[in-house]
Amino acid sequence: MNNRNEENLEELFGKFFNPEEAGQAEEDIRKTEQILSENPAPKPDEELIADIKAQVTAVLLHKTAFRQTVYKVAAVAAIFLVLAGISVKLFEKQQSERIQYASIMPAVLWESDDIITDDADLAVLNAEIDQIENDAIALRLGTANSNGNGDLTELETELMEIDNDFWKG
Amino acid sequence: MTNKDNLAKILSGCKVGESESFSQLIDIYANRLYGYFYRLTGDKNISDDLLSELFVKLVEKIGSFKGGVFESWLWKIASNIFYDYLRDKQRQSKLLEKQKSQLELKSTEPRKSDGEQLDNLQRQLEKLDADTKELVMLRFYSQLSFKEIAQMRAEPIGTTLSKLHRGIKKLRELMEQKL
Structure with a gap:
């Protein structure tokens, strides 16, 4: 006071x-x-005082209603944000899994500088081709220790096998 | 429970938005605030509007009351409302002045509601300037001390005392002439 x-x-x-x-x-x-x-x-009329009290009550109710609306909107927004966050995480996870499944070639080979060395199947294939080349050259030069037609037949058979294996994958 | 404790309790209730506490506050201050507005405007209808505006504003601003002398805070709001009204009135007068010069005289005279008779005190108060009149009414209706009034008006206490003394001296002379 x-x-x-x-x-x-x-x-x-x-x-x-x-x-x-x-x-x-x-x-x-x-x-x-x-x-x-x-x-x-x-002095103020009694009606005026009653009217002012009614106005005050209305303002208080409006304030309370506004506050409640704000809280509700905030709660809904928070839920929405959480759901959005979870959805994004799930989407990212699914997308990465889908890439793995969809990939024909392993990631290691994409990043490799020398595919023939890094891929075992290709290395074997490459070695077989080298061997056949050497055999063919030896036959042409006549340096191979063989009986001529038999070697050629063997070479053709090997080439056919390789050809079949290659297309089988 | 003392008046001070009772007021503190009512104010606590107001701060948490209790309608009943505001109702009690209105019962305590409505008469004095209405008297303050009436003596400043000389018009019941305007006083009705200003009193309503004050209490609605009080609901919005009660959270900003951080303790101290409540009457000082309350009458500061009342004083601001009165000066806002005065500025609006002057703005309207200027607009009217441009359109109809003959309305100028009417707008400066004390206005009154239909069938309302101004008492002698009100007629003499109209002869004081708005600031002096406001200061005299503030002292009488707010029941604040001179120190509190000076603080509220943000001026030295000596200035408040001189202004008030000049105002009441003139008012007393005017009233005694009429008597």
């Missing part, structure tokens, strides 16, 4: 006015307060 009742007007006016003025100012204030008390202002 205020401390008006504890206010010492004589002392207060004494600080700012000379003693004569201070006394006059104090009297003027008391006299004016008396005039105002004797001439009271009209």
Whole structure:
């Protein structure tokens, strides 16, 4: 509360006015307060007070409703964000799995600089081709320790086998 | 329970949005605030509007009251509402002045609602300037001390005392002349 009742007007006016003025100012204030008390202002109508109370209640309800709406929207937004986060995670996981399944060639071979060395099947194939080449050259030069037609037949058979294996995968 | 404790309890209720606490606050201050507005405007209808505006604003602003003298905080809002009203009135007067110069005299006279008779005090108050009148009414209706009024108006206490003394001296002279 205020401390008006504890206010010492004589002392207060004494600080700012000379003693004569201070006394006059104090009297003027008391006299004016008396005039105002004797001439009271009209009081507000009961209808007005009831109307103001109704307005206040309406504002309070509006504030409460607004706050509740904000909380609800925030809760829905939070749920939506969580679901969105989970969906993104699942989508990413599914996508990575799908890539693995869809891939014909292992990832190691995509990243390899020398496929023949890194892929065992290709290495075997490559070795067989080399051997056949060497055999063919030896036959042509006649340096091979063989009986001629028999070797050629054997070579043709090997080539056919390789050809079949290759297309079988 | 003292008045101070009771007010503190009511204010706590208001802060958490209790309708009943606001109702109690209205019962405590409505008469004094209405008197303050009426003596400043001289019009019941305008005082009705300003009082309603004040309490609606109070609901919105109660959270910003951080303790101290509640009357000082309350009358600060009331004072701002009065000065806003005064500015609007002056703006309207200027607009009217441009359109109809003859309305100027009417707009500066104290307005009153239909069938309302102004008492002698109200007629004499209209002869004071708005700031002095507001200061005198603030002192009487808010029941704040001079120190609190000076703090509220953000001016030195000596300035408040001089302004108030000039105002009440003039008002007293006017009233005594009429008597």
